[in-house]
Amino acid sequence: MIIIDALTKRYGDVTAVDDVSFRAEPGRVTGFLGPNGAGKSTTLRIVVGLAGPTSGSATVLGRRYVDLPNPGLEIGVLLDASAQHGGRTGRETLVLGQRTLGLPGARVDEVLELVGLTRAESRRRVRDYSLGMRQRLGLATALLGDPRVLVLDEPANGLDPAGIRWMRDLLRTFADDGGTVLLSSHLLAEIEMIADDIVMIGGGRIVASGTTTGLLSGGETLVRADDAGALAAALRAAGLDAAATADGAVRTDGDLAAVGRAAFAAGLAVTELRTADGGGLEDMFLELTASTQRETAPTQGAAA
Numbered sequence: 001m002i003i004i005d006a007l008t009k010r011y012g013d014v015t016a017v018d019d020v021s022f023r024a025e026p027g028r029v030t031g032f033l034g035p036n037g038a039g040k041s042t043t044l045r046i047v048v049g050l051a052g053p054t055s056g057s058a059t060v061l062g063r064r065y066v067d068l069p070n071p072g073l074e075i076g077v078l079l080d081a082s083a084q085h086g087g088r089t090g091r092e093t094l095v096l097g098q099r100t101l102g103l104p105g106a107r108v109d110e111v112l113e114l115v116g117l118t119r120a121e122s123r124r125r126v127r128d129y130s131l132g133m134r135q136r137l138g139l140a141t142a143l144l145g146d147p148r149v150l151v152l153d154e155p156a157n158g159l160d161p162a163g164i165r166w167m168r169d170l171l172r173t174f175a176d177d178g179g180t181v182l183l184s185s186h187l188l189a190e191i192e193m194i195a196d197d198i199v200m201i202g203g204g205r206i207v208a209s210g211t212t213t214g215l216l217s218g219g220e221t222l223v224r225a226d227d228a229g230a231l232a233a234a235l236r237a238a239g240l241d242a243a244a245t246a247d248g249a250v251r252t253d254g255d256l257a258a259v260g261r262a263a264f265a266a267g268l269a270v271t272e273l274r275t276a277d278g279g280g281l282e283d284m285f286l287e288l289t290a291s292t293q294r295e296t297a298p299t300q301g302a303a304a
């Protein structure tokens, strides 16, 4: 579990993080989403003890990072995959970490296999790695100590869609085993694919948070039956809001189970039942991104 409580970080006049509170829960992948300059890296750097807060706190497994007895065994960190030493091979990078943490040598091959780097690739110098391979190596380093918590800054950067799917599966397995994952991204589509929960940040402040499905659907469900009128009436009788859509479905505020039960109680066969699209998250994120770009866009007349 990671708990961020009323966290604020100022650099001179710039408030990079402004009264931010959220939790990353065990068993779940939490996506920290925001446009460039939103305050994601600053927050993650505070979580892993690389910067101190101006006020508020960030704890991992109940303690500040600096107070963890053996942080390398409890929290795996990947902040900047391109910062790895280019002159070392991938294997040398991992052996260094393995020795620092006092782990058996066999752990290096285990994590290489976990992240899908071959023995031949592990013997190449990191400077010759693609960004995707560096991300895999960075993840391997984070996983070395078999930690319960992972903190990853833009880990999907440089991965192709198959690589993103691979990462999602790896993080899913980690979380299903009870691990806590907090990862950042400036791309909504990436976070949608990987995260169970989303915390969205803009200008240093949290602007939305919740489950990925809940935020994307706005908490609404779309349901369809042959008789849309009867279906809407059944939902209303069960105390739910119900509105017919233009194409003959019904949109309601009930969750999937409540809607299914209400239709069943009315003897109606449901032909489609799913979370509704377009909860406004994408619009909100585009607006956040656009306002950031306006702030950083070159003034008119500047070189193209």
Ligand SMILES: Nc1ncnc2c1ncn2[C@@H]1O[C@H](COP(=O)(O)OP(=O)(O)OP(=O)(O)O)[C@@H](O)[C@H]1O
Residues within 6 Å of the ligand: 011, 014, 015, 016, 017, 034, 035, 036, 037, 038, 039, 040, 041, 042, 043, 186
């Ligand atoms: N060491 C620093 N000194 C001064 N300002 C800083 C420092 N670090 C970050 N900032 C500022 O704090 C704000 C948040 O930056 P941060 O790097 O946390 O954002 P981010 O969401 O991680 O963005 P990106 O995706 O671009 O890394 C920005 O305005 C940035 O310029």
